[in-house]
Amino acid sequence: MAFSMHAPVQARPEERRQALDDIDLPEGELPGSLAEIYEKSGIPEVFARLDRDLIGLAPVKGRVREIASLLIVDKVRRQLGLTAEPPTLHMSFTGNPGTGKTTVAMRMAQILHQLGYIRTDRLVAVTRDDMVGQYIGHTAPKTKEILKRAMGGVLFIDEAYYLFRPENERDYGAEAIEILLQIMENQRDDLVVVVAGYADKMAKFFTANPGFRSRVAHHIDFPDYGAAELLEIGELMLARQNYRFDAKARAAFADYVKIRMNQPHFANARSIRNALDRARMRQAIRLFQEKDKPLTKESLTTIQEGEIRQSRVFRGGIEGWPEGVPDAQGAGQPGMEK
Incomplete structure (x- = not known):
């Protein structure tokens, strides 16, 4: 998951606005300007939260706004x-981890x-793992239970290509x-499915599963963050936890980001979060030493x-990554920092 300042799955009731279905339209009468409808829908607040949640990602935010525009016009x-x-609302999100x-x-x-x-x-x-069983008769109940939980909302399947393993006939x-x-x-x-994962693996998945390709209407590609964006993300992550860099630490972290983002297994905002967790641990150790x-x-x-310069990245x-473990080991496997 990418850095998020606010990531509640459900909006609070007082934050919700009247859906377009509730806007009364006399028969055959146009509802006014799209700007008025847009404001009544409450969508501006969702976009404001999206801007607070995520640094950068202008192409992604642009595509989300395009989809919202289509849906508003369709609703009218x-x-x-x-x-x-x-x-059709099913979607595909492609990009590296932490974007x-x-x-x-x-x-x-x-x-939606x-x-x-x-x-x-x-x-x-x-x-x-949430959908596929380990023995005959186990998969259908697991999958149906997940679908039951998601019905009426959005089902997000991360690394969806792992559902398809043609090399294993069993x-x-x-x-x-x-x-x-x-x-x-x-x-x-009554259900919107979003499949997500690496772009190249998702392309192969769609090629091998034409049924998915024909059902997914919207494809959004998530670019990697730049160094300046990652530094800003790091500072916001610290601020959320009531920490901050001093001037030298900020410069050191900028150096860290530039090195780390060019190494294997880099996971954008996820790697930044992990680096800051280790920096906080080193700060705690220093405080105990003092x-x-x-x-x-x-x-x-x-x-x-x-707290930043002690990182293995500078060495x-x-x-x-565990000492003595080859850097290539585990690359691309589920659960590893990629």
Whole structure:
């Protein structure tokens, strides 16, 4: 998951606004300007939260706004009897880890709910292990239970390509895919499915599963963050926890980011979060080593240069990677920092 300042799955009731279904339109009468409808829908607040949640990602935010524009126009057309069927809403999010896919899926769930396309703004995030069983007769109940939980909202399947393992003829992922495709087609008015993962692996997945390709209408690519964006993300992460860099630590962290983002297994905002967790641990160790000094608010909240420079990254290693383990081991495997 990418860095998120605010990541509740469900909006608070007092934050919700009237869905377009609730806007009264006299028969055959246009509802006014799209700007007025847009404000009444409550979508501006969702976009404001998205901007607070995620640094950068202008192309992604632009695509989300385009989809929202389509849905608003479609909603008005439906109310005027100009459209018979709702648009296909299943989506594909592609990009490296830590680029905001889960957070954007949360906000998309809120947008779809605000516009009345789904009953709730609930997001159910799963992986292969949540849907595929280990023995005959185990997969169908697991998959159906996940679908039951997600119904009325959004189902987010991370690393969806792991559902398909053609090299193992005894694998049960195909059964989960078959059930999922049936629901995506037959109950698309009550469930939106978002599949996510690396771009190249998702392309192969769609090629091997044409049923998925034909059911997914919206494809959004999530770019990697730049060094300046990652530094800003790091500072916001610290601020949320009432920490800050001093001047030398900030410069050191800028150096850290530039090195780390060019190493294997870099996971964008996820790697930044992990690096800051280790820096906070080093700060705590330093404070204990200085235990005879009186504590101050300044000392408890400030990350110093040493807490950053101690990283293995500055010694040619990869911080967080076990000593003695080859850098290539585990690359691309589920659960590893990629």
